[in-house]
Structures are given as structure tokens and as C-alpha cells.
Amino acid sequence: MAMTSSTMTDGASEYRDPKRAVAYWLFVCAAMIFAMVVIGGITRLTESGLSIVEWRPVAGTLPPLTDVEWQRAFDQYRQIDQYKLLNAGMTLAEFKTIFFWEWFHRLWGRLIGLVFALPFLWFLWTGAVRGKLALKLAGIFALGGLQGFVGWWMVTSGLREAMVAVSHIRLAAHLGLALIIHLLVLWVAFDLLRGHQFLHALEAGGVIWHYW
Numbered sequence: 001m002a003m004t005s006s007t008m009t010d011g012a013s014e015y016r017d018p019k020r021a022v023a024y025w026l027f028v029c030a031a032m033i034f035a036m037v038v039i040g041g042i043t044r045l046t047e048s049g050l051s052i053v054e055w056r057p058v059a060g061t062l063p064p065l066t067d068v069e070w071q072r073a074f075d076q077y078r079q080i081d082q083y084k085l086l087n088a089g090m091t092l093a094e095f096k097t098i099f100f101w102e103w104f105h106r107l108w109g110r111l112i113g114l115v116f117a118l119p120f121l122w123f124l125w126t127g128a129v130r131g132k133l134a135l136k137l138a139g140i141f142a143l144g145g146l147q148g149f150v151g152w153w154m155v156t157s158g159l160r161e162a163m164v165a166v167s168h169i170r171l172a173a174h175l176g177l178a179l180i181i182h183l184l185v186l187w188v189a190f191d192l193l194r195g196h197q198f199l200h201a202l203e204a205g206g207v208i209w210h211y212w
């Protein structure tokens with residue numbers, strides 16, 4: 001497709017365009033969400049998801065730091081049926097491994113929240129984001145919060161008597177919402193770049209790839 005001035009801004013004004021900064025920030029968020037999907041998958045495949053049996057959004061940022069704290073976390077895990085029916089006899093060292101993945105998954109979630117919220121506030125403050133775009137991004141942030149709740153709601157399903165894993169329906173809701181959030185972030189980012197050189201470069205790359 002021939003590039004006209006209406007489909008492509010010139011280099012200098014594009015450089016100054018705050019939309020571009022917003023779009024690049026959203027790409028960083030999307031990459032972090034993609035990594036989260038991978039970490040979530042590892043959490044599931046290593047059967048680590050029920051190792052943290054409490055929901056402490058702030059205090060849970062740090063893992064247990066002393067032997068006493070580790071023993072407390074392990075004792076809590078030993079109360080649930082997954083331990084009794086599947087993992088009886090597990091050592092503290094083994095417990096620390098499954099704990100790591102669930103803790104890291106939750107920590108990464110908190111980090112995504114910060115990497116989304118702080119620049120968002122900055123962009124609102126500077127006026128780079130306003131109106132409809134601000135509403136869309138606030139909606140995505142709310143979905144991210146909901147994802148955390150769905151995560152915990154899913155964990156509670158696995159803590160019930162005779163359960164050794166989380167509910168597959170809640171797991172599907174958790175995975176589905178993760179994919180929807182990922183898609184929405186990318187959608188808004190690409191929409192912001194419409195007509196920019198970056199997208200044309202991507203398009204050109206796609207065309208070359210197609211005819212390779």
C-alpha cells in the first residue's frame with residue numbers, strides 16, 4: 001500500500017506524539033501478562049497452586065523469611081486435603097519449591113499491577129491519556145483486579161474437603177480472563193499506533209515474511 005501523509009505522520013511529529021509512549025508502555029504490560037500466562041502454566045503443571053492457603057495482598061508480597069515462618073506456612077499447607085491425600089510425607093525443602101511458584105505467580109501479578117497503575121496515573125496527570133482512552137484503560141485495570149480475585153476464588157475451591165486440585169471451571173475462568181486482558185491491552189496499543197511508522201514497518205515485515 002502506498003503511504004500517504006494521511007496514513008503516516010512524519011518522523012519528527014511522530015517522535016513527539018504521546019500516543020506512541022502510551023502504546024509502548026502497553027506493549028510492556030502485554031509482554032508481562034504473556035509472561036504471567038507462562039508462569040501460571042508452570043504453577044499448574046508443577047501442582048504448586050494450593051501451596052499458599054491464605055490471601056494477603058500486601059503482607060504476602062514477602063515470602064517466609066525465617067525458619068519459624070516457613071514452618072508456619074508448611075503447617076498450614078499440611079492441614080489441607082491436597083497434602084493429606086497426595087503429598088503426605090513431603091519435606092520442607094519440597095514444599096519450598098511448590099511455594100516458590102505460587103508466590104512468584106502472585107508477586108508477578110502485583111508487579112503487573114504497579115507497572116500498569118503508575119504510568120497510567122502519570123499519563124492521566126500529563127493529559128496524554130484522557131476521555132475514552134482513559135475509560136478503556138481504567139476498565140482494563142479493573143479487569144486485572146478481578147483476575148486477582150478470580151485467582152483467589154479458584155484457590156478456595158481447592159482448599160475444600162476432599163479436593164486435591166482447584167475447580168477446572170474456575171481455572172478456565174482464570175485462564176480465559178487472562179487471555180481477554182492480554183487481547184484488550186494489545187488491541188488498545190495497536191489502535192493507538194494506527195497510521196504510525198512502527199505499524200507500517202510491522203506490516204512491511206509481515207508482507208516480506210508472507211512472500212519469503
Ligand code: HEM
Nearest residue numbers: 036037040041043044049050109147148151152166175178
Ligand atoms: C494478572 C494476573 C494473573 C494472570 C494473568 C494469571 C494467569 C494465570 C494462568 C494463565 C494460569 C494457568 C492456567 C492453566 O493452566 O490453565 C494461572 C494459574 C494459576 N493462578 Fe493465576 N493469574 C493471575 C493472578 C493470580 C492471582 C492473584 C492468584 C492467586 C491469588 C492466582 C492463582 C493461580 C493459581 C493457584 C494457579 C494454578 C492453578 C492450579 O493449581 O492448577 N493467579 N494463572
